Amino acid sequence: MSTQTQARTVIGDSGIEIAPLALGGNVFGWTADRETSFAVLDAFVAGGGDFVDTADGYSHWVPGNSGGESETIIGQWLASGRDRDGVVIATKVSTHPEFTGLAAANVQAAAEASLRRLQTDRIDLYYAHFDDAEAPLEHTVAAFSRLVDEGKVRAIGVSNYTADRIAEWFRIAREGGYHLPVALQPHYNLVERDFETNGLREVAAQESLAVFPYYSLAKGFLAGKYREAADATAPGASARAEGAAAYLDDRGRAVLDALDAVATAHGAPVASVALAWLRQQPTVAAPIASARNTEQLPALLAALSLELSPEEIADLTAASA
Numbered sequence: 001m002s003t004q005t006q007a008r009t010v011i012g013d014s015g016i017e018i019a020p021l022a023l024g025g026n027v028f029g030w031t032a033d034r035e036t037s038f039a040v041l042d043a044f045v046a047g048g049g050d051f052v053d054t055a056d057g058y059s060h061w062v063p064g065n066s067g068g069e070s071e072t073i074i075g076q077w078l079a080s081g082r083d084r085d086g087v088v089i090a091t092k093v094s095t096h097p098e099f100t101g102l103a104a105a106n107v108q109a110a111a112e113a114s115l116r117r118l119q120t121d122r123i124d125l126y127y128a129h130f131d132d133a134e135a136p137l138e139h140t141v142a143a144f145s146r147l148v149d150e151g152k153v154r155a156i157g158v159s160n161y162t163a164d165r166i167a168e169w170f171r172i173a174r175e176g177g178y179h180l181p182v183a184l185q186p187h188y189n190l191v192e193r194d195f196e197t198n199g200l201r202e203v204a205a206q207e208s209l210a211v212f213p214y215y216s217l218a219k220g221f222l223a224g225k226y227r228e229a230a231d232a233t234a235p236g237a238s239a240r241a242e243g244a245a246a247y248l249d250d251r252g253r254a255v256l257d258a259l260d261a262v263a264t265a266h267g268a269p270v271a272s273v274a275l276a277w278l279r280q281q282p283t284v285a286a287p288i289a290s291a292r293n294t295e296q297l298p299a300l301l302a303a304l305s306l307e308l309s310p311e312e313i314a315d316l317t318a319a320s321a
Helices: 034-046 069-079 104-118 137-149 163-176 200-206 218-223 229-233 241-245 250-266 270-279 294-302 310-319
Strands: 022-024 051-053 088-093 123-128 153-159 183-185
Touching: 022 034, 034 069, 034 294, 069 104, 088 104, 104 123, 104 137, 123 137, 123 183, 137 153, 137 163, 163 200, 183 200, 218 241, 218 250, 218 270, 250 270, 250 310, 270 294, 270 310
Parallel strands: 022 051, 051 088, 088 123, 123 153, 153 183
Antiparallel strands: none
């Protein structure tokens, strides 16, 4: 793996600079144990990555887990001699079983709990993970801004919000003199393209939000791992294989064919091409992709420097139309 990247990007107007690939921490404490997670994090940084994305709720859905496992593992990794200043950490609030929703007091308490688990003095990018209709948005906006004022958070992001609610957040923030969000995390990839038409891309462009799509590889489908339905139940298939296999229709196979053609032309893995397509879309700062072992990392890291031609981007876009 290369020790250098060919490009850098900045998270909105935060001044926080990153390599244009985020390592998803959702697998830490779920399909990757502590030792494997440490190895993945070390290899990611050695390969030129520096941006790690997690959430306080990861991975409470796993039997025996209570939430916060991913943050805890990342915190232990940081505390074991890694360079905190060399890594940008993003986490989120609203899904931890003990800290659900976005009431102001909950946002404050959840952030402090995340800081303890991460064993750090600041969260680089803090997301409102899911909109909370029960919490007055004015209170949520003020709570996030207060965390920035306190130095506990460097920058604010929103995830899984509608375009209208994001616009409302900005209106409240401007009227109240609060810190503005700089990042947006939506569901977006080559086979999930609602982001382009539901108003989110428009508001991201209007407000100069750095976009970090999740499920960038469509649960592994866009890595080319699932060509037949039987692949989802084969030994060693991931916990998300069934979701990936759902894309195995005529459109999905057309996308795989287009990915195969571009991958062959570049001598690159299919996953690298899918991530490069996403990275080169308007408003996208970096795709988020997870690796449950070090063997999956080279294909992700290769996307840092893979540049697709306009014709290749057009072919892939047309295949998934």
